[in-house]
Amino acid sequence: VQLQACGGGLVQAGDSLRVSCAASGRTFSSYTMGWFRQAPGKEREFVSAISRSGGSKYYADSVKGRFTISRDNAKNTVYLQMNSLKPEDTAAYYCAAGPTKFSIGTVMRMNEYGYWGQGTLVTVSS
Secondary structure (H helix, E strand, O other): OOEEEOOEEEEOOOEEEEEEEEEEOOHHHOOOEEEEEEEOOOOOEEEEEEOOOOOEEEEEEOOOOEEEEEEEEEOOEEEEEEEOOOOHHHHEEEEEEOOOOOOHHHHOOHHHHHOOOOEEEEEEEE
16 A cells, blocks of 8 residues: 655644545555654654544544544545644654554554655654
8 A cells, every 4th residue: 555645834833734644555444553753863763543433443642632533435545733833743644544443552663664655744843
């Protein structure tokens, strides 16, 4: 599966932004989808994941209550709605397709994801 992320941009602290990730192929609904991010000079980190049906979601503590992950299997697209953005949210955001099993320990691990998008840059100014 090929993934194409978009929707990043420059916003001010407190603003909202939605990034999207479109997948090619007819097996999108077979994958747990995840969002990760990588800030300059830092390691890539887990942000959120959603199960194949969309019924289960998990968030990193740093974004819980501010970010919402969703998916539309008919459109082969996963979204990340980001509200109350902070300067520390500045990063390149990557979508990934991976584990068929949705468990907290599994979805947080990058090596569980076999397919990655190219990243979309989100910059939050103070």
